[in-house]
Structure formats: C-alpha cells, structure tokens
Amino acid sequence: MVRPRKVFLATSMLIHNRRRMALSLGATAFTVLIMFMEMGFFNGINDSQSLLAGAFNADLIMMSDRSVHMNKFNRFNRVRLQQGLAFPEVSEVIPVYKGIVTLENKETKQSRLIFLLAFPPDAAPLDIGLSPSVLNELKKPGTILFDSRSRAIYGGMERDQIVTVDGRDCRVAGFFDFGPNFSNDGTILMGQGTFLQYRPPSSRDQVSYGLIRTKPGVDVQSLKKDILRNLPPDIILLTPEEMRQREVRYTITAVPIGAIFGVGLVIGFFIGVMICYQILYNEIADHMPQYATLKAMGFSEKYLFRLVIRQSLLVSLLGFVFGMGFSFILYVAIEASTGILMFMTLGRIAIILTLTVTMCTIAGILAVKKVTSSDPAEVFG
Amino acid sequence: MVEEKTKTSLLRQTNEAGFSIRARHLEPSVDLSGINFSFGEGESRKQVLYNNELKLFPGEIVIMTGPSGSGKTTLLTLIGALRSVQEGRMKVLGKELKGLSPVGLQQTRKNIGFIFQAHNLFESLTAFQTLALAMELFPCSKDEFASRPAEILRELGMEARMHYKPEKLSGGQRQRVAIGRALINHPGLILADEPTAALDKDTGRQVVELFRKRAREEHCTIIIVTHDNRIIDVADRVVNLVDGHIVSNVLVADTLAICNFLQKCPVFSTTDSSFLATAANQMRLETYGPGEVVIREGEEGDKFYLIRSGTAEVCKNIEGEDRLVAALSAGDFFGEVALLKNVKRTATVRAGEMLEVFSLPREEFDMLVRASSSFEEQLKKIYFNV
Numbered sequence: 126m127v128r129p130r131k132v133f134l135a136t137s138m139l140i141h142n143r144r145r146m147a148l149s150l151g152a153t154a155f156t157v158l159i160m161f162m163e164m165g166f167f168n169g170i171n172d173s174q175s176l177l178a179g180a181f182n183a184d185l186i187m188m189s190d191r192s193v194h195m196n197k198f199n200r201f202n203r204v205r206l207q208q209g210l211a212f213p214e215v216s217e218v219i220p221v222y223k224g225i226v227t228l229e230n231k232e233t234k235q236s237r238l239i240f241l242l243a244f245p246p247d248a249a250p251l252d253i254g255l256s257p258s259v260l261n262e263l264k265k266p267g268t269i270l271f272d273s274r275s276r277a278i279y280g281g282m283e284r285d286q287i288v289t290v291d292g293r294d295c296r297v298a299g300f301f302d303f304g305p306n307f308s309n310d311g312t313i314l315m316g317q318g319t320f321l322q323y324r325p326p327s328s329r330d331q332v333s334y335g336l337i338r339t340k341p342g343v344d345v346q347s348l349k350k351d352i353l354r355n356l357p358p359d360i361i362l363l364t365p366e367e368m369r370q371r372e373v374r375y376t377i378t379a380v381p382i383g384a385i386f387g388v389g390l391v392i393g394f395f396i397g398v399m400i401c402y403q404i405l406y407n408e409i410a411d412h413m414p415q416y417a418t419l420k421a422m423g424f425s426e427k428y429l430f431r432l433v434i435r436q437s438l439l440v441s442l443l444g445f446v447f448g449m450g451f452s453f454i455l456y457v458a459i460e461a462s463t464g465i466l467m468f469m470t471l472g473r474i475a476i477i478l479t480l481t482v483t484m485c486t487i488a489g490i491l492a493v494k495k496v497t498s499s500d501p502a503e504v505f506g
Numbered sequence: 507m508v509e510e511k512t513k514t515s516l517l518r519q520t521n522e523a524g525f526s527i528r529a530r531h532l533e534p535s536v537d538l539s540g541i542n543f544s545f546g547e548g549e550s551r552k553q554v555l556y557n558n559e560l561k562l563f564p565g566e567i568v569i570m571t572g573p574s575g576s577g578k579t580t581l582l583t584l585i586g587a588l589r590s591v592q593e594g595r596m597k598v599l600g601k602e603l604k605g606l607s608p609v610g611l612q613q614t615r616k617n618i619g620f621i622f623q624a625h626n627l628f629e630s631l632t633a634f635q636t637l638a639l640a641m642e643l644f645p646c647s648k649d650e651f652a653s654r655p656a657e658i659l660r661e662l663g664m665e666a667r668m669h670y671k672p673e674k675l676s677g678g679q680r681q682r683v684a685i686g687r688a689l690i691n692h693p694g695l696i697l698a699d700e701p702t703a704a705l706d707k708d709t710g711r712q713v714v715e716l717f718r719k720r721a722r723e724e725h726c727t728i729i730i731v732t733h734d735n736r737i738i739d740v741a742d743r744v745v746n747l748v749d750g751h752i753v754s755n756v757l758v759a760d761t762l763a764i765c766n767f768l769q770k771c772p773v774f775s776t777t778d779s780s781f782l783a784t785a786a787n788q789m790r791l792e793t794y795g796p797g798e799v800v801i802r803e804g805e806e807g808d809k810f811y812l813i814r815s816g817t818a819e820v821c822k823n824i825e826g827e828d829r830l831v832a833a834l835s836a837g838d839f840f841g842e843v844a845l846l847k848n849v850k851r852t853a854t855v856r857a858g859e860m861l862e863v864f865s866l867p868r869e870e871f872d873m874l875v876r877a878s879s880s881f882e883e884q885l886k887k888i889y890f891n892v
Contacts, residue, residue: 131642132631132635132638132639132642134628134630134631134639137628137630137631137635138628138630140630141629141630142630412628414624414626415626415627415628417626418620418622418626420612421586421588421615421620421622422615422616422620422640422643422687423612423613423614423615423616423617423618423643424612424642424643425609425612426612501588501615502583502588502589504588504620504622504624504626505579505582505583505586505588505620505622505623505699
C-alpha cells in the first residue's frame with residue numbers, strides 16, 4: 126500500500142469532526158459572503174455611477190471645467206467643439222446634451238424625474254449595444270428611446286406609446302439596456318433635433334459634452350495637452366477611462382454611500398477575523414492535551430504554529446469557495462431586483478480571497494498564542 | 507565448602523548486575539543532585555522536592571514508586587525536560603538541563619520517549635499515522651516512514667488494528683499506540699507513567715518484554731512510575747519517593763543478593779524473607795578505598811554494615827596495640843554489636859582492598875529489630891547468650 130510521506134495532521138483534524146468542519150466552513154463562508162456583498166454594493170454603486178462615462182464612444186471628452194462629476198449639469202458653448210475640430214488630429218467632435226426632465230407615469234399620472242441624453246443619432250456616441258436601426262428612429266422628431274432597466278416608477282412602457290416628457294408628448298421609438306444608479310432612476314435618449322426643438326433658443330448653443338474622435342494613430346494624451354494649451358481654460362478634457370475613474374473616486378470620497386459600504390467591507394473583515402479566531406480557539410482548546418503532547422515529544426513551537434496556520438488556511442480557502450458560490454447567487458438576485466450592477470471580476474475575487482486568507486491568518490496568529498501557552502508538563506497529571 | 511561456592515556465585519551475580527552499571531567509564535544517562543523544586547511564589551510557595559540525588563545508567567529499567575503527592579510526577583517532568591530546573595544539577599543524556607532555554611529543553615525532549623497515563627492521541631489519526639507523525643521529529647527515508655511504524659505496532663501486537671483510529675480502539679490498544687509512539691524514534695530515555703495500567707496480563711508482559719529488549723539492546727534507560735506488581739520483576743532499580751525525598755534507591759539485583767547473603771547467615775536463616783527484603787531495601791551502598799576506616803573503635807555506633815564486595819580487616823585495640831582479629835569478605839556483616847547492646851564500637855573496621863558495603867542506619871535497624879520479635883530474640887540469644 127502506498128502511503129504518503131507526511132502525515133497531514135491539519136487536514137485530518139479538520140475533516141475528522143464533521144460537525145465542526147461544517148460550522149467552521151459555514152462561518153467562514155458567511156464572512157466571505159458579507160465581504161462580497163459589501164464590496165458588491167460598493168462596486169455596484171461605482172460601476173453604475175460610472176457606467177455612462179465608460180460607455181462614451183470617444184477618444185476624449187470635452188466638458189465644462191465646473192463639471193466635476195456626472196451629476197453636474199454645467200454646460201459650455203459649442204464654439205469650443207468647433208475649436209477642437211480645428212486640430213488636424215481630430216476627425217470628429219460630437220455634441221452631447223444631458224439633463225433631468227420629467228416623465229409622466231401613465232398609470233399613476235405622477236411625473237417623475239428621469240435622466241436624459243441627447244445627441245446626433247448618426248454619431249453613435251454610446252457603446253451600450255444600440256443597433257443603427259433603433260438609433261435611426263431618433264431622427265424622427267418627437268421620439269425617445271427608453272431604458273428598459275429603468276426603475277418601475279415610470280410605469281409600463283410599450284413601443285410607440287406616447288409619453289409626456291417635460292410636458293410635451295413624445296413617442297417611445299424603442300428600448301435599450303443601461304440600468305439606473307444612485308442618482309438616476311432611469312434614462313431616456315433623444316435625438317439632437319428633438320432636444321433642441323424643446324430648448325429655449327437662448328440655450329441652444331450650450332452643450333454638456335463634446336465627444337472628440339481622433340484620426341487613426343494619434344497620441345491622445347499629447348493631443349489632450351495640445352488642445353488644453355490652445356483653448357480657453359473653461360473646459361477640461363478626459364478620456365472615457367479617466368472620466369470613469371474620476372467618477373469612482375468621487376463616489377468613494379465625496380458621496381457617503383460609497384464610503385458606507387467601504388466601511389462595511391472593513392467591518393466584515395474584522396467580524397471575519399473574530400469568527401475565525403473563535404473557531405480556531407475552540408478547536409485548539411479542545412486539543413490542548415494533544416498539543417501539549419506534541420510539545421512534550423519535542424515538536425518545536427514553529428511546528429505547532431505551522432499546524433494552526435495550515436488549519437486556518439484550509440478553513441479560509443474552503444470557506445472562500447462556498448462563500449463565493451453563495452455570493453454569486455445573491456449578486457444575480459440583487460442585480461435582477463434592484464438594477465444595481467453586481468458582478469465579479471478576477472481582480473475583485475482576488476481582493477476578497479486575499480482578505481479572507483489574511484483574516485484567517487490573523488485569527489491563526491492570535492489563536493496560536495493559546496497553543497504556545499500549553500504546558501508540556503501537564504501531560505503527566 | 508559448599509557455602510563458599512554459593513557465596514562466590516552470588517557475588518558474581520551481583521557484580522554482573524551491579525558492576526556493569528556502576529563501572530566508572532559509563533556515563534550516567536540521568537544524573538541529578540541537589541534537586542529542590544517548589545510550586546508557587548511567596549506565601550503560597552510549596553516545596554515538593556527536597557535535595558534529591560539520583561544516578562541512573564544506560565540500560566537500566568527503573569521503577570519509581572511512592573504514594574501520590576510524593577513528587578514522583580514532578581521529578582519525572584524535571585528529568586523529562588518538561589519543566590525548568592530551579593535548583594540543583596540535572597544532567598540528562600549528557601546534557602545539563604539547569605539553565606537551558608525552552609528551545610534547548612525541546613531539543614532534549616526529542617530524545618526522550620514519553621508514555622503518559624492520558625494517551626492524548628489525535629482522534630483523527632490512525633495508529634499507524636500517530637507513530638508516523640512522531641517520526642517527523644527526525645529526518646528519515648521514505649521506506650523507513652512506511653516500515654517502522656508497522657514494525658513496532660507488530661511488536662506490540664497491534665498488527666490487525668494498525669489503520670484504526672482511537673475511537674475504534676480499546677483502552678489497552680490505545681495505550682499500546684501511545685507506547686509505540688514513545689518507542690518509534692528509539693530514544694535514549696523512556697519515561698512511562700503507569701504504562702501497563704490498561705493492559706491485561708499478556709499484553710502487559712509483551713510491553714514489558716519490549717522495554718527489556720530496548721534496555722538490553724539499545725542501552726535505553728527506562729523510568730516507569732507504576733503500582734503494577736506484575737511488572738516489578740523487570741526493574742533493575744527501584745526508587746521510592748516519599749514527601750519529596752528519595753527514601754530508597756535500590757538495585758533489585760543487589761536487594762536479592764543482600765537477602766541471599768543474610769539468609770546464608772545462621773542468625774537470619776529463620777527470618778521471614780519479607781523482613782529481609784525490607785531491610786535490604788533500606789540499605790545504601792557505600793564505597794571505601796583501600797585502608798579507609800569504615801568504623802572506629804570507641805565511636806558511637808550508628809549503622810549496620812553488610813559487605814557487597816571487597817575485603818575488610820577487623821582490628822581491636824588490645825593492650826594499646828591494634829591487632830587484626832578477623833578478615834571479612836563479601837557476604838559478611840559487622841557493626842551490629844554496638845547497635846544491639848547500645849555500646850560504643852568494639853572494634854575498628856578498615857577496608858582491605860576496594861570495599862563496597864551496604865549500610866543500614868540505626869533507626870531502621872532498630873525498627874526492623876522491633877518489628878521481628880523472633881529476629882530480636884535470636885540476635886539476643888546469640889549476643890547475650892540468653
């Protein structure tokens with residue numbers, strides 16, 4: 126019979142007591158779940174909030190220097206777009222208008238605020254899976270596209286239904302998939318023509334964003350510097366990725382909601398440390414005579430330390446797998462019910478895994494004190 | 507003539523058991539002296555060991571006895587490097603333990619096999635794995651790792667239960683696993699606390715035989731704390747501890763020899779052998795160089811002596827001149843007259859060559875005499891001609 130070279134004591138101790146193993150793994154998995162949820166909400170807010178920024182189909186986005194985050198509605202004169210277009214590296218500059226308008230719920234007759242984006246339909250300014258045929262609909266005056274993932278407060282929407290936007294009748298020409306965030310309950314898209322038609326003439330040359338597309342092979346960062354140097358300082362330029370990151374930074378630092386879940390993540394971590402410590406401590410307390418015996422036999426404290434750490438790592442890794450499984454199910458459920466984006470990336474999984482392993486290791490280090498305190502002389506008693 | 511022959515054969519027997527152990531070139535495996543030990547601090551300080559002295563040699567099987575609370579366990583934990591020595595000298599397997607760091611103590615313990623009353627087996631490990639785990643203390647080859655535990659478990663009669671976990675083992679089987687764990691690394695010293703308590707007669711014998719084999723073949727010193735009379739016969743030495751003092755430290759072979767010596771003497775020929783054993787157990791070994799005086803005429807008598815080996819000369823001061831009145835050799839005794847008659851020493855006894863004597867202090871001698879009226883009467887009959 127082939128037998129392993131080493132005795133896997135940590136593993137065998139863990140597996141031996143099935144009930145305790147279930148409890149340990151359950152508790153660890155629960156902690157992992159808490160951390161995943163907190164991070165899920167944390168990221169969900171950021172992801173949802175910055176979704177639009179990342180979705181702009183452009184190389185650089187021009188905006189007012191006062192527009193420090195997505196929820197600011199400062200505009201700038203469209204003459205800047207023309208000035209941008211004057212640069213030989215720039216092939217195209219697309220105006221984008223945004224605003225908050227009211228949309229009446231046909232069932233309740235209640236007007237609710239909704240986020241609006243308007244642009245020249247041909248320019249395809251958003252990477253959100255809009256087909257050209259749907260975009261084409263926006264060319265017809267008085268049409269809108271409705272985000273089918275908007276919250277239910279706007280009531281049921283059907284194609285070609287007439288809705289009231291800011292007191293004017295519009296036709297729902299189609300749907301798209303985007304999703305709400307903490308600032309906005311829903312989104313509608315509008316053609317530039319329809320939008321400007323509704324605007325007072327005085328503000329028609331004011332735009333929210335200018336999407337700059339460059340010719341192939343242009344260094345975007347040097348172009349950005351070039352434009353900023355030559356244009357008046359009332360505008361700023363960001364790439365979509367820079368804008369997305371700025372949005373995340375803003376949500377984390379300036380808006381308490383992001384911070385709340387950030388704190389929740391940290392608290393979840395410490396709860397995890399305590400739970401793991403408690404589990405390991407009990408496990409060790411039950412095996413004190415055995416540990417004392419190992420010590421009496423001449424096993425070093427380092428050996429005992431490794432034994433405890435090995436156990437805690439085993440618990441953490443197995444607990445992590447279960448916790449991640451449950452979290453995934455909850456993510457799907459929450460995203461389906463709230464519309465907040467909840468998804469795992471390899472990076473996020475790695476963060477929680479690292480936190481879990483760290484958590485169990487800290488717990489192990491705390492609990493190992495109990496082992497090293499065992500008196501080998503007590504085995505004769 | 508016949509008596510002479512018995513005496514020499516007895517002498518050889520004692521020398522074989524005793525001499526090999528006491529030979530000067532042999533380093534004791536356990537050598538402690540002046541060992542005091544107390545628990546607690548200040549007001550609650552309680553001393554449990556008082557100025558103990560003990561030398562144990564490689565290959566000896568030592569049985570330690572004594573009532574509970576006598577300090578046996580404490581002494582055992584000190585010898586086992588499980589506690590730090592407070593006061594005194596403690597050399598174990600050639601290493602001084604006094605002042606040794608915890609890591610030093612731990613390193614020492616690697617070479618000591620422990621058998622505890624509570625076996626403290628990991629309930630998740632099979633008998634085989636329990637032994638294999640102990641092997642991780644030392645580097646060993648893959649083959650050894652697979653074969654040695656099986657070998658020892660076989661010797662312990664645990665072949666059929668090798669891959670069972672403790673919950674599937676009886677108390678005796680668990681005890682044998684714990685014994686196997688202590689033996690697996692072939693330690694130079696084994697400390698066992700009631701190793702046969704949970705074993706039946708046959709398996710107890712089996713374990714004892716294994717101990718004996720280890721002691722003989724590997725010169726392992728084995729200290730057994732036990733009250734099990736069935737295994738007392740394997741002991742080379744019996745150490746008795748009472749109230750923190752080693753009250754007797756007897757080489758069993760010597761005790762047997764003393765009993766035999768005493769029984770050969772007409773005075774003790776009818777004495778109950780249990781009294782002789784008691785007397786023998788109380789005797790301590792003393793050695794004297796050639797010409798050294800053991801007792802001097804005219805001094806207070808405080809001990810009774812029996813010669814173990816060597817020769818002695820008895821001199822009496824007759825008319826101001828020392829005269830040799832007798833020569834004594836192994837098996838002869840002296841010093842009893844002063845004790846029985848309560849007078850000063852009536853003669854001087856001097857070692858002829860290297861002399862080893864067993865001595866019995868006066869109190870114990872008196873107690874023994876009082877305990878046995880027939881013994882007393884017989885002695886009196888001889889010495890007082892009553």
